[in-house]
Amino acid sequence: QLQLVESGGGLVQPGGSLSLSCVYPPSLEYFAKGWFRQAPGKQREEVSCISSSDTSGYYLDSVKGRFTISRDNAKNTLYLQMDNLKPEDTAVYYCAAGSVYGAARDLCFDYNMDYWGKGLLVNVSS
Numbered sequence: 001q002l003q004l005v006e007s008g009g010g011l012v013q014p015g016g017s018l019s020l021s022c023v024y025p026p027s028l029e030y031f032a033k034g035w036f037r038q039a040p041g042k043q044r045e046e047v048s049c050i051s052s053s054d055t056s057g058y059y060l061d062s063v064k065g066r067f068t069i070s071r072d073n074a075k076n077t078l079y080l081q082m083d084n085l086k087p088e089d090t091a092v093y094y095c096a097a098g099s100v101y102g103a104a105r106d107l108c109f110d111y112n113m114d115y116w117g118k119g120l121l122v123n124v125s126s
């Protein structure tokens with residue numbers, strides 16, 4: 001069973017920063033990867049994705065300029081740097097990987113992802 005393991009969530013004040021990490025198995029190195037989130041009472045949405053051929057990434061409009069996705073294949077780790085956090089960013093964040101290839105903006109959908117982490121809570125509150 002392939003597992004993705006997230007870390008780095010927690011409570012942060014508005015305007016603050018958090019960095020999420022997701023360790024993935026080496027066999028998923030060339031899979032597309034992304035971060036998704038689900039706020040209370042809302043549907044899960046894509047936050048940001050990256051593919052093997054598109055490392056610039058795709059971002060949800062509401063997080064552009066504030067969040068940065070990156071990966072370190074040597075460490076088998078996916079990151080999401082979140083700056084200038086807002087209360088509306090409060091959600092459970094999930095790391096995911098899928099065997100899809102191409103531009104990140106074209107593949108960043110939860111139905112394209114084959115493997116998921118358990119999720120971690122990011123709570124932006126004063």
